[in-house]
Amino acid sequence: MRRSERYCLYALGAMYAGPIVAMVVWAWAAQAPRSIVALLLTAVLVAAVLAAATRTWRPFLLVQLPLSLLALGYAAYTVKFGLPPGHTLAGILVRTSWEEVRGFITLGPGKWLLVSLLSWAACYLALTLHAPKRPIFGDRANRWCRALILALVPVSAYTMLNPVQLIDGISFNPTVGSVMFLAGDIPRARAESRGSRVHKIPYQARRTGGEEVHILVVGESVRRASWSAYGYARTTTPFLNTFGDQVVFLQDAVADANLTEWAFPILLTGIAPQDLATSNVRGNLLDLAKEAGYRTAWLVNQDVEISTAVGIDADRLVSPLDFEANINGRHTLDEALLPAFREELARAGTARFVGVHMMGSHWEYYRRYPPKFQRFGSAQGLGALSMVSVLLDDKNTASAVVDSYDNTILYTDWFLQQLIEQARLLSVPATLTFFPDHGEDLQLLDGETGHGQPKYTQHAFEIPAFVWYNEAFRKAHPGIVAALTRNSSKEIRSHDVFYTMAELMGIEWPGRAASKSFASDRFVPDTVDPLVAGGILISAISERKPAM
Secondary structure (H helix, E strand, C coil): CCHHHHHHHHHHHHHHHHHHHHHHHHHHHHCCHHHHHHHHHHHHHHHHHHHHHHCEHHHHHHHHHHHHHHHHHHHHHHHHHCCCCCHHHHHHHHCCCHHHHHHHHHCHHHHHHHHHHHHHHHHHHHHHHCCCCCECCCHHHHHHHHHHHHHHHHHHHHHCCCHHHHHHHHHHCHHHHHHHHHHHHHHHHHHHHCCCCCCCCCCCCEECCCCCEEEEEECCCCCHHHCHHHCCCCCCCHHHHCCCCCEEEEEEEECCECCHHHHHHHHHHCCCHHHCCHHHCCCCHHHHHHHCCCEEEEEECCCCHHHHCCCCCCCEEECCCCCCCECCECCCCHHHHHHHHHHHHCCCCCCEEEEEECCCCCCCHHHCCCHHHCCCCCCCCCCCCHHHHHHCCCHHHHHHHHHHHHHHHHHHHHHHHHHHHHHHCCCCCEEEEECCCCCCECHHHHCCCECCCCCCCHHHHEEEEEEEECHHHHHHCHHHHHHHHHHCCCEEEHHHHHHHHHHHCCEECCCCCHHHCCCCCCCCCCCCCCEEECCEEECCCCCCCCCC
16 A cells, blocks of 8 residues: 555544544543443444445545534534534424525634535545555455454443443444434424424314414513513613503413413413323414414524424424523524514415514523613623522622513513514504513512422512504404403413414314403403412412412
């Protein structure tokens, strides 16, 4: 073998081994030794199988090119984000449009990523074309292979002593892991995005009438007591404060649950809190709207798995890329949804339902708005663990947390203004309903923190909500507007939203219940069904109403 050919093989071997070495270094700090051994064992076996199948160096290296590219991306993602590609990334990819991909590539980071991958591939291909054509397995190589196979027997036995660690190690191999991701996670995510996780039963819905547009905005962690539109001392909702007679504020809106995981399914399906279970879900508001002839869009700046869990299958689903999301939520601002929102409203000629699921006011509050909305206090010094400091009675941190929370409300007010002002441009009947999933407790103000506790806390359940309508809707449906106004002071709960949105959209179906729609004259407030606090059913009456 010529020296130049030998050097080509050395260079290609380094390029091939790079992602494997990166995965070993990553796994060394946090994974079990058997997993690391299984990773290396799998790398050897994959290379041996491909070598036996291709027999000579150049075909072997050409087959490795796409696999090595996948392995490179797999390892880079793992090292960058601290976990291998999986369900979350698959969900992002299957819901990403070509327009978003093009936009990502034209930005600085995306452009340089593409250039780096193409450069790496070009270098690999150029080296491969100078690689030897001779067989991989000569006499000497065969002896090494037999020795290697004998050595792998005890190594394999060692890894098999713990099946879980063995499977982890196999999936950590960047080549095998990439194939598993493409063949397993991507198809599952695609099926989930089409609502296949829910066994649906048709609503048999119908509708008569012309073009209308109805918008549902689901807020996140929004406490009524922090909205100046409801009397809060700070001006946190300057736009909403100026609303005229085209809006109906609900004075006693109550979340059915104090955690998104439970509140969202109730809101989107109308299921009663005591019946809350995935197995009981047979469809959702978007299914109802689609059956009735609406084009549907679902714009999500939340964990999209919350939407797929109830089977949302919109004509268009938008979830902006966010590789920085963590356990506390996404870092992408809600305004990233505005371009898609404008596009959907501009689709004239058909009835349209547009859903918007906000990141809103979820902790970490200081990440939920851009710097120009830092109007109250300062976010300096706040971090993911600031909630711990608050619980330890750190008054300065507690005050900064309230300030940052109020800034999220200010930003939400601005975001809702953008949606409503865009809807004002419509000449057809249109409504926008805002209803949060649940509220939020603030330690400095309430003596409680966050949401999701297994007990009733006032501000985790009491939420702001409203229905905006344009003049065209008021003229077309004066009875609905009158009913909304009359019912605005009554107790209204999350499971009423499903039936109310259907009423606003003019949808009829056998399961319609006018008594559950606060847009109907026959609305009856539900003060009997329990609430869900921390996954526990609690009485809606005894927990909320003090004994007389």
